Amino acid sequence: MRIATWNVNSIRTRYGRVVDWLVNADVDVLAMQEIKCTPAQFPMEPFEEAGYEVVLHGLNQWNGVAIASRLPMTDVEIGFRGQPGFAKGHEGPDAPLEARAIGATIDDVRIWSLYVPNGRALDDPHMDYKLRFLRTLAADAGDWMAANPGAPLALVGDFNVAPLDADMGDPSFVPGASTHISPAERAAFAALEEAGLSDVVRPLVPEGYTFWDYKQLRFPRDEGMRIDFILGSPGFADRVVDARIEREQRKGDAPSDHVPVVVALAVEGDDDDRPMIF
DNA sequence: ATGACTTACCCGGTAAGA
Numbered sequence: 001m002r003i004a005t006w007n008v009n010s011i012r013t014r015y016g017r018v019v020d021w022l023v024n025a026d027v028d029v030l031a032m033q034e035i036k037c038t039p040a041q042f043p044m045e046p047f048e049e050a051g052y053e054v055v056l057h058g059l060n061q062w063n064g065v066a067i068a069s070r071l072p073m074t075d076v077e078i079g080f081r082g083q084p085g086f087a088k089g090h091e092g093p094d095a096p097l098e099a100r101a102i103g104a105t106i107d108d109v110r111i112w113s114l115y116v117p118n119g120r121a122l123d124d125p126h127m128d129y130k131l132r133f134l135r136t137l138a139a140d141a142g143d144w145m146a147a148n149p150g151a152p153l154a155l156v157g158d159f160n161v162a163p164l165d166a167d168m169g170d171p172s173f174v175p176g177a178s179t180h181i182s183p184a185e186r187a188a189f190a191a192l193e194e195a196g197l198s199d200v201v202r203p204l205v206p207e208g209y210t211f212w213d214y215k216q217l218r219f220p221r222d223e224g225m226r227i228d229f230i231l232g233s234p235g236f237a238d239r240v241v242d243a244r245i246e247r248e249q250r251k252g253d254a255p256s257d258h259v260p261v262v263v264a265l266a267v268e269g270d271d272d273d274r275p276m277i278f
Numbered sequence: 279a280t281g282a283c284t285t286a287c288c289c290g291g292t293a294a295g296a
């Protein structure tokens with residue numbers, strides 16, 4: 001089973017590229033972020049014609065997450081337990097939830113498509129929101145793994161944190177002054193690993209970015225960032241047999257600023273030995 | 279070329295991204 005994550009930066013603008021890639025790359029499950037639309041606006045037909053079922057959560061033109069799958073999805077959940085809310089004028093505990101998390105079970109794999117808040121600036125209220133989002137996500141994932149020992153869980157998506165110095169290649173991000181690389185953000189990301197999740201792509205693909213800003217020739221200069229991850233529980237990580245970062249998807253007409261990240265997972269009766277050649 | 283931002287709102291200018 002091939003599982004991927006991709007911040008598509010508007011599915012209405014990008015659905016042709018996304019569905020073409022899904023079919024050509026022979027991907028079974030795609031978690032999307034920044035679909036930027038409501039359910040009524042989602043281009044469902046192209047996915048269905050290609051053989052994918054889609055579940056999604058979108059409230060308006062901001063954020064929005066979805067999962068497309070060739071296999072049946074069950075136990076679909078909108079938002080994770082303890083997910084903090086945020087809205088202008090509502091920064092307290094009663095703030096409405098943004099469309100940043102959707103979960104589903106496919107085969108025996110529990111997968112969450114996640115769009116972690118950007119943070120905007122180190123002293124912005126959005127940064128505290130980002131940190132709380134990551135911390136509560138780690139706590140909830142830890143609780144889930146304790147209640148479901150050995151079960152395969154994957155938290156995938158755009159985490160908006162560059163955990164290692166090598167993950168930050170954009171010279172406009174300055175240590176001590178910029179988001180994505182601050183000690184607080186890295187500590188909040190590390191809480192996911194401390195809860196028992198691991199980056200299942202890094203061991204197989206040690207080099208490479210997943211995002212390049214549209215501005216300042218960031219892609220031709222290869223000044224990108226590695227901020228999109230597939231984090232797995234031990235029961236998920238043990239079954240990963242291959243991984244790729246789909247850098248080619250940053251090229252051509254109207255690309256997203258992010259590219260897909262893919263893993264091949266061994267499943268019962270299928271060790272998925274198809275080569276990952278696209 | 280991998281090339282100097284892009285998208286959604288709704289039709290000009292704002293909000294947001296990372």
